[in-house]
Amino acid sequence: MSDIVDRLHAALAAPGDASSDFDLNPDAVLPANRRLRQAGVLVLVSVADGPPRLILTKRSSALKHHPGQIAFPGGKQDPGDVDAIATALREAEEEIGLPRDLPQIIGTMPAHETVTGFNVTPVLALIDTPFRAVAEPGEVDEIFSAPLSHLMAPDNYLVESRIWRGARRYYYAVPYGPYYIWGATARMLRALSSRMAQ
Template sequence: MSEAAQNLANRIAAALKHQGGDSSDFDLNPGTVLPEGRKLRPAGVLVPISVAGRVPRLILTKRSSALKHHPGQIAFPGGKVEAGDTDACAAALREAWEEIGLPQELPQIIGCLPKHETVTGFSVTPVVALIGEEFSVYPEAGEVAEVFSVPLAHVLQPDNYIIESRRWRGARRRYYTVPYGSYYIWGATARMLRGFAARMEK
């Protein structure tokens, strides 16, 4: 790993140690009342940062428009924790292999961001990792429409985030977006990235 990549790894590791609680899709909607005793399904997503090129880039996916949940949305590689997974980190690595062809031994895991609760009932652990080598991308047929990357600096700049809103289940729901070119990054992905940006800014 280059000196620049190692410096980035050290900065991220320090940022992940900062105090701060979990996040949720409801953070910008303080009036939302969530049911007591709700059971959330554990999930893990990989926040893969490629340091193989001149500038660090965040790898993301665009979900297939045919999917039942979050069709066409931009997301991290990842999914629910299956019976064979030891933890959310293992689930994130397995799903990244299945969804984009990222070899499980390639990511250098730096640590985890706080858990994030989604409107679909998942408790998501975002696993931050550096990817030091190029790899052949194989989007999972039927699930992943596109694999692309954005400069890490773009999503780590708090000024690039916009709060927007729309009607959802009869109420006005507010959420973060961090657009990049033709890519509309919003919802849970943008909220987790906003938390990452806040930690890196400290």
């Protein structure tokens, strides 16, 4: 376990800039006076049952925003949250039943700006104890894990595109089995993989 902890600490210490859903779309014009809402997500690496795996969720198909997409546990910052770490831990407890005192917090990555107006801070954490994951039915359809080795391999990332608001938008994707991980989640993972490779 000490090896993966050292690798994750080294990844956070490696140079790297903030990321954005617009990184692959340099022609996008962003409003100068835009106001971003603060959010936090938990990038949770589990070593409880063997080689490191990353815990992810499939968002409920009934949600208004990003239904059915693959995401980290997390969400917008509430007034009672002291920081992004508190937000990520609170949301992970609500969404997947993770006790707040169970993960070991490694640190935070630079924030990621989404097309939906959020400034998302990825909180990197490690867990070495099994826990009973329980999906919050209003928000999460499924909880699953993917090998960290797959998500940290740059060659597994694709650049794909689709029409969004009348223009072609490019984005990262990192498929895993039946799961199509794309958009902000894939971009934050791609940023972590770049740091891990240094």
